[in-house]
Amino acid sequence: MSHRPGDAVPGVQRLDRILSPEPAAAPRGAGAGLTVGVLALQGDFREHRLTLERLGAGTREIRRPHELDGLDGLVLPGGESTTIHKLMEIYGLSGPIRAFGRSGRPVYGTCAGLITVARETVEGYPPTLGLMDIVARRNAFGRQVASFETDLPVPAVGERPVRAVFIRAPWIESAGPGVEVLASHEGHAVAAREANVLVTAFHPELTGDTRLHELFVTMMRRGATGSAAAEPPRAGARRQPAPAGTR
Ligand code: GLN
Numbered sequence: 109m110s111h112r113p114g115d116a117v118p119g120v121q122r123l124d125r126i127l128s129p130e131p132a133a134a135p136r137g138a139g140a141g142l143t144v145g146v147l148a149l150q151g152d153f154r155e156h157r158l159t160l161e162r163l164g165a166g167t168r169e170i171r172r173p174h175e176l177d178g179l180d181g182l183v184l185p186g187g188e189s190t191t192i193h194k195l196m197e198i199y200g201l202s203g204p205i206r207a208f209g210r211s212g213r214p215v216y217g218t219c220a221g222l223i224t225v226a227r228e229t230v231e232g233y234p235p236t237l238g239l240m241d242i243v244a245r246r247n248a249f250g251r252q253v254a255s256f257e258t259d260l261p262v263p264a265v266g267e268r269p270v271r272a273v274f275i276r277a278p279w280i281e282s283a284g285p286g287v288e289v290l291a292s293h294e295g296h297a298v299a300a301r302e303a304n305v306l307v308t309a310f311h312p313e314l315t316g317d318t319r320l321h322e323l324f325v326t327m328m329r330r331g332a333t334g335s336a337a338a339e340p341p342r343a344g345a346r347r348q349p350a351p352a353g354t355r
Contacts, residue, residue, distance in 0.1 A: 137164025138325045145170040145179040147205070149195040151187020151220060155313040159321050173204040181214035181328040184221030186275065186311055189246065192220055193234035202237065209239035214304045214327040216320075222307040223278050230281050240305045241284030248279040248296065248309075260310070262291040262299060265319035272298070272310035279309055301327075 144160050146153045148169035157167040160183070168175060170182065182205065184192075196202045209215045209225065217225040217240075226236045226244040236244070247254070260272035272293070280297035283289065291299035291308075298309040299320075306327060312320040 137162070138322050139163035139165025139328075142166065142180040142325065142328050143168060143178060144328070145176060145182040147182065147184050147192070147196075147201075147221075149187075149199065149201075150191050151185040152311070152313060153183075153185045155311075156183045156185050156218075156321075159313045159318055160325075163318055163321055163325055165325065170201070171199060173200055176204055176208050179208075179213065181216065181324065182208055183324075184215065184217040184224050185313070186219030186221060189220040189223040190234045192224060193236075196224075206237045206239065209237065209305060212304050212331070214306070214324060215239060216306045216308075216324045216327075218308050218311055218313065219275065219277055222280075222309055225305055225307060227284075229278075240300070240302050240307060241287055242297075242300060242302075242307070243281045243283075244278045245281040246278050247276050248281075249274060249277060258293065260291050260293060260298070262320070264290045264301075265323055270310075270312065270317055270319065271315045272308075272312075273314050274298075274310050277309040280307075 139160055142165040144165050145168050146156045146160070148171055153169060157169070160167050168179065170176060176182065196205065215225060217223075223229060223234070223244045223246060224237055225239040226242045227238050227240065228236055228243055230243060230245040249256070255275045257271060257273050259269040262270045270291075272291075277298070279293075280289070280300055283297060283300060284302075287300050287302045289297040289300050291297070300307050304327065306324055308320060312318075
């Protein structure tokens, strides 16, 4: 009897099924049922996808404006903010991502992503999206300590400190009155939230600690929590109402 590759052989499980098993059931976890976009132009977007998928969320890599349709939230990863800015312009994504954030849907920026959502940078470059009322200082921790790790208290996610990995990280130089600082390192704000926007100067996606992504999931479950901060939504901009009865 001839046998071609791919034919089922009784009693023999196909190797590809063993290596890439289908999920046995619908994914469970805090993120189940959500679809989260991860801007995938440059930087560590894969680590964000893996972290969100560990929480049961579906993820989608975003490189084109139409890929934003139907998302529950969007992650802007770490990388190089000048490169990300240039690629967002080339791919026509700056305007659509700004509109996405202004519509009230949750956005989480880590490191270069924090810079991208800021109102502006101390350095005046790159141009930013103005989704959070913060001024970011790039490479703020200086040459000697360009990259470091520390146990950082972030009370919003629990008593146990977060292992925070800083890689040529920015800090929040100043913040408007609507910004809630969630963590500071040596007197400088390094995590914050304002309405539908969350930022961390460090990289929770690199440590296996999912608590900051869980906080982001909570924001997505709540829907919009208020206006996107830096500028009022323009007339006609749609805002997603918070579903009744959610926390
Ligand atoms: N230093 C980078 C910038 O200014 C950010 C570094 C990072 O995202 N890890 O864009």
